[in-house]
Amino acid sequence: MTDTTTELGGRRVCVTGLGVSGPPVARALLERGARVTVVEGRDDEANRERARQLRDLGATVELGEVGLPEGTELVVTSPGWRPDAPVLAAAADAGIEVIGDVELAWRLRPADQVWLAVTGTNGKTTTVRMLEAMLRADGRRALAVGNVGTPVIEAVLATGEERYDVLAVELSSFQLHWSSTLRPHAAAILNIAPDHLDWHGGMEAYAAAKARIYGPGTVRVVNAADPLIRTLAETHGDPAAPLVGFGTGVPRAGELGLVEDLLVDRAFVPDPRTGAVELATLADVVPAAPHNVANALAAAALARSAGAAPEAVRAGLHAFRPEPHRIAHVATVDGVDYVDDSKATNAHAAAASLAAYPSVVWVAGGLLKGADVTDLVRDAAGRLRGVVLLGADREQLREALEKYAPHVPVVDVARTDEGAMAEVVAAAARLAQKGDTVLLAPAAASMDMFPNYSERGNAFAREVRALASS
Known part of the structure; x- marks a missing residue:
């Protein structure tokens, strides 16, 4: 164990x-x-119950408007807290170290535990789930953690039969911002598009936060189609x-890619200049x-970096089941496919989803x-059969459609x-023709009409199934 017990014993830590x-x-x-001492700005029923449980374990918990507790020697922040939050700003002014939950987990991990990390604007959860399946198919005790479900701190402290040899770690830009000594065995940046810029203060800082995933000695896995990511690496x-590329083109030496319909590795082979292996x-x-497919190749690169056999990649892909609301086929009605990609909450994700289908009712x-949607609409215009708009900011989409796709019929649903x-x-359904895809890929968050993107996707799926049974 890379144990900091002696450093933590008796130390005053603010969470x-x-x-x-x-x-x-x-805990x-x-x-x-x-x-x-735990500080939390929201004093509601759920937080009062969490506070009670932690107080029973010996913690001090302060709810409501709170400052930096007196005598604090270390702050461990939840990833979403901005650096200018009063507690964190006070700690920085006082020279007190501020780290995140991932950084703490890294410091407490078993010394022989392998971390394979993934970040990017979109596709992180899918990639770490694929990676977890590949590693398990290779016989490893592996778990996908981070933003994907299991808190990483719980995974690193698991013991006995629950102890994990390898972690597939999904990391947000927030978590990476608060990490200082992280050095995974291998790490991938899938893509970078404008997101969370208000939190980071701009695109440059956002991209730099993503690049923190490449620690000393970390195998750098990069999207071969994105020069920015290669530059960051x-x-x-x-x-x-090592610098390893992945992409949907024919791979060069040192890359994973596609040769016709085969996923091929030309990086983790004895001689990348002349050799290749089918995955x-x-x-x-x-x-x-x-x-x-790009997500699958990124996951394969990480798995192969840790020594996974080629056949484990294929077995893992067979075992993998996509998370809900990610280009999920709901039903086919009168020759029209209905697809739920409610998780496409930004323009970059929606663009990737639209590119997967030749004729779309969007x-x-x-x-x-x-967010600016003009590039999204301009690039997708040629594959749009029709568009149905909903939500608070639909007018911005309508203006872009009038400019770049004036021939495309648009239905505006004002009700909420x-x-x-x-x-x-x-x-x-009225706009679609046989062979089309009705695609829910909103390019926007859901909170104007739904609690979250899952509920939006569920509502879409319910209505599609009702249509199918009518």
Whole structure:
């Protein structure tokens, strides 16, 4: 164990936030003898119950408007807290170290535990789930952790039969911002598009946060189609570490890619200049949309970097089941496919989804959060049969459609009540022709009409199934 028990014993540690990561971090610190104070700005029923449980374990918990606890020696922050939050700003001014839950987990991990890390604007969860399946098919005790479900701190502290040899770690730009000594065995940046720029202060800082995934000695896995990612790997990563590309083109030496319908590795072979090994076929990737094939190749690169056999890649892809609301086929009605990609909450994700289908009735709209959709609409215009708009910011999409796709019929659904999605699906069905795909890929967040993207996708799927049974 890379154990910092002696460093934590008796230390006054402030934990910010009672969300997903806060309570397990507090418990881990308490178990190691730290004197823990948890601060949380929201004083509601759920947080009061979490506070009660932590107080029973010996923590101090402060709810509501709170400052930096007196005598704090270390702050472990929940990833979503901005650096300018008063507690964190006060710690920085006082010279107190601020780290995140991932950084703490890294410091407490078993010394022989392998971390394979993934970040990117889109596709992270799919990739780490694929990677987990490949590693398990190779006989490893592996688990996908981070933003994907299991808090990473719980995974690194698991013992006995629950102890993991390899972690497939999904990392957000927030988590990476608060990580300082992280050095995974291998790491991949899948893609970078504008997102969370208000949190980071701009695109340059956002990209730099993503690049923190490449620690000293980390095998740098990069999207071969994105020069920015290669530049980040070259300027922020270890120049002595291998640089491995992945993409849906024919691979060069040192890359993974496609040769006709084969997923091929020309990186982790004895002689990349002359050798190659088949990993799987396009039929093994479900769904075989281009961006999902790229996810599979990124996962394969990480698995192969850790020594996974070629056959484990194919077996893992067979075992993999996509998360809900990610280009999920709902039903085929009168020759029209209906696909739920409610997780496409930004323009980059929606563009990848639209590129997977030749003729689309596009269901789009919601909260754009200031994002520019003109490039998205311009690039997708040639494959649009029709568009159904919903949500608060649909006017911005309509303006882009009038400019770049004036020939495409658009239906505007203004209502926001429970019956809105029924109207959306009915309108899409009228626009669609046999062979088309009705695609929910909103390019926007859902909170104007739904609690989250899952509920939006569920509403779409319910109405499609009702259409199918009518």
